[in-house]
Amino acid sequence: xxxxxxLDHIDKxxxxxxxxxxxxxxxxxxxxxxxxVSIIGHSxxxxxxxxxxxxxxTGATQGGVLLENREVNSPxxxxxxVFQNHSLLPWLTVYENVRLGVxxxxxxxxxxxxxxxxxxxxxxxxxxxxxxxxxxxEISGGMKQRVGIARALAMEPKVLLLDEPFGALDxxxxxxxxxxxxxxxxxxxxxxxxxxxxxDEAVLxxxxxxxxxxxxxxxxxEVLDVPLARPRKRLELATNPGYLKCRQRVLEFLYxxxxxxxxx
Amino acid sequence: xxxxxxxxxxxxxxxxxxxxxxxxxxxxxxPRAGKYxxxxxxxxxxxxxxxxxxxxxxxxxxxxxxxxxxxxxxPSKVFKDTKELILDPFFDNGGIDKGLFWHLSxxxxxxxxxxxxxxxxxxxxxxxxxxxxxxxxxxxxxxxxLRTIPPLAWLPLSLAAFRDGQPSAIFVIFITSVxxxxxxxxxxxxxxxxxxxxxxxxxxxxxxxFFSKIMIPAAAPYIFTGLRIxxxxxxxxxxxxxxxxxxxxxxxxxxxxxxxxxxxxIILALxxxxxxxxxxxxxxxxxxxxxxxxxxxx
Numbered sequence: 001x002x003x004x005x006x007l008d009h010i011d012k013x014x015x016x017x018x019x020x021x022x023x024x025x026x027x028x029x030x031x032x033x034x035x036x037v038s039i040i041g042h043s044x045x046x047x048x049x050x051x052x053x054x055x056x057x058t059g060a061t062q063g064g065v066l067l068e069n070r071e072v073n074s075p076x077x078x079x080x081x082v083f084q085n086h087s088l089l090p091w092l093t094v095y096e097n098v099r100l101g102v103x104x105x106x107x108x109x110x111x112x113x114x115x116x117x118x119x120x121x122x123x124x125x126x127x128x129x130x131x132x133x134x135x136x137x138e139i140s141g142g143m144k145q146r147v148g149i150a151r152a153l154a155m156e157p158k159v160l161l162l163d164e165p166f167g168a169l170d171x172x173x174x175x176x177x178x179x180x181x182x183x184x185x186x187x188x189x190x191x192x193x194x195x196x197x198x199x200d201e202a203v204l205x206x207x208x209x210x211x212x213x214x215x216x217x218x219x220x221x222e223v224l225d226v227p228l229a230r231p232r233k234r235l236e237l238a239t240n241p242g243y244l245k246c247r248q249r250v251l252e253f254l255y256x257x258x259x260x261x262x263x264x
Numbered sequence: 265x266x267x268x269x270x271x272x273x274x275x276x277x278x279x280x281x282x283x284x285x286x287x288x289x290x291x292x293x294x295p296r297a298g299k300y301x302x303x304x305x306x307x308x309x310x311x312x313x314x315x316x317x318x319x320x321x322x323x324x325x326x327x328x329x330x331x332x333x334x335x336x337x338x339p340s341k342v343f344k345d346t347k348e349l350i351l352d353p354f355f356d357n358g359g360i361d362k363g364l365f366w367h368l369s370x371x372x373x374x375x376x377x378x379x380x381x382x383x384x385x386x387x388x389x390x391x392x393x394x395x396x397x398x399x400x401x402x403x404x405x406x407x408x409x410l411r412t413i414p415p416l417a418w419l420p421l422s423l424a425a426f427r428d429g430q431p432s433a434i435f436v437i438f439i440t441s442v443x444x445x446x447x448x449x450x451x452x453x454x455x456x457x458x459x460x461x462x463x464x465x466x467x468x469x470x471x472x473x474f475f476s477k478i479m480i481p482a483a484a485p486y487i488f489t490g491l492r493i494x495x496x497x498x499x500x501x502x503x504x505x506x507x508x509x510x511x512x513x514x515x516x517x518x519x520x521x522x523x524x525x526x527x528x529x530i531i532l533a534l535x536x537x538x539x540x541x542x543x544x545x546x547x548x549x550x551x552x553x554x555x556x557x558x559x560x561x562x
Contacts, residue, residue, distance in 0.1 A: 055462075055466065056465075057462055057465060057466075074465075075462075075465040075466045075468070076466070076468055077466060077467060077468060079466075080466060081462070081466050083459060083462065083463075085459060087457075087459035087460065087462065087463050089460060089463065089477075089478070089481070089482075091481040091482075091484075091556075100467060100477070101466075101467045104467050104468055104469065104473075105467075155466075155467070
């Protein structure tokens with residue numbers, strides 16, 4: 001198995017004054033090109049910290065992240081992040097928010113006209129071209145997240161990092177957006193690492209599910225393969241035995257073996 | 265205005281048997297006239313109450329100051345005394361015997377210089393203090409002490425330093441209005457959400473791009489709060505400073521009128537000072553509204 005993205009013995013401790021908290025302990029994970037991997041765990045288990053380490057926004061205390069066999073320890077457009085709360089810049093229009101990244105990434109490789117076309121292409125991919133001149137405050141939460149996805153995709157990242165991208169959305173919008181992300185993954189073949197706390201979402205979207213134990217000192221408890229054929233259809237899967245089995249496994253892990261205990 | 269027309273079309277589509285053109289034509293004129301009436305009504309609602317209050321106050325003032333032996337002139341006398349100044353604000357007889365326009369424009373010019381320098385220096389220093397913990401630790405205590413010094417207390421020192429009235433007045437304006445701009449800018453920069461910094465990091469903006477594309481727009485509502493307080497303070501300080509330095513300017517005009525016992529002229533000057541202070545404030549508020557559209561709400 002050729003490791004495309006490799007998380008190599010990652011430890012993370014936070015120090016505040018004299019108190020040190022070990023958040024992550026010995027995280028090892030290899031992800032293949034084109035794979036869709038989800039990380040699931042109870043809140044406070046450090047899964048967002050792990051994503052931030054991969055993104056380069058937080059440094060690991062020990063170990064590191066290898067992308068195509070090269071260490072990455074600072075943020076960059078090759079690991080574009082879709083943030084949980086969309087993080088669009090409110091003073092820019094939808095188009096300008098996407099264009100900001102495009103202009104930086106393709107400053108020397110694309111002409112002005114090509115960058116414009118590429119920005120519009122990505123807005124079209126998430127069906128948001130119609131709102132290109134609107135400001136973030138004028139569009140709905142689901143639409144904002146679509147723009148956030150377009151902004152990340154437009155940077156042509158090697159790995160797309162999704163930080164609970166659907167967490168703040170209502171159930172219907174969430175389902176709709178999950179289908180969109182699945183379609184995009186099918187079409188573009190991105191390598192995706194997603195943080196989630198939704199079991200159904202993890203099973204529906206992922207090729208593999210990484211289950212984390214509770215913090216402090218969270219580890220990878222178990223990695224589950226999801227052997228379901230793509231494209232996957234939400235309705236058909238509801239009665240699919242393979243789907244139900246995977247779902248059962250994740251639920252057992254989360255609610256029996258690693259029940260959430262309120263941190264002391 | 266377009267809304268009723270669209271609605272009319274929608275009904276026309278829903279009932280295909282009716283003559284569509286007739287349905288869409290009729291309501292077209294009505295909303296436009298209605299719009300003007302509505303605008304006039306809104307203007308009246310906003311203008312009438314202050315006008316009534318103003319008229320009542322004038323009446324009260326007239327009644328109180330009309331009695332013989334009153335120390336202050338009633339509005340009717342103020343108007344009679346200052347009719348020439350009101351009707352011809354542009355006369356220039358040399359020296360300080362000039363129309364009010366020249367006094368006000370001299371004062372506004374000083375404010376413009378002092379305030380512009382304060383805005384530039386204030387935003388720059390505010391950014392530094394907001395961005396760097398060391399700069400904040402070093403400079404913040406100093407700012408907190410300096411900002412409490414009353415504007416006029418700076419005047420003798422600046423006169424000693426510049427040996428001229430004009431730069432001293434500009435310095436006093438600057439030193440008065442710079443503190444709220446620094447402090448508000450610093451707070452705005454410190455409050456930039458981590459999310460925006462993360463976005464900038466992932467996109468790999470360089471420091472200059474980060475400053476112009478993230479910092480300034482994100483902190484704009486705070487910066488403009490500071491700028492608005494600053495312009496108010498400048499206008500407060502200029503009148504006092506000009507009283508002391510003399511020459512052309514509305515402050516000295518007031519002082520001169522007092523020395524010549526032209527109380528009516530003082531009242532007229534105060535009226536102008538108030539109106540211009542109000543206009544300056546509205547100007548910055550309007551600019552803020554224009555620049556920060558979209559930023560304030562999210």
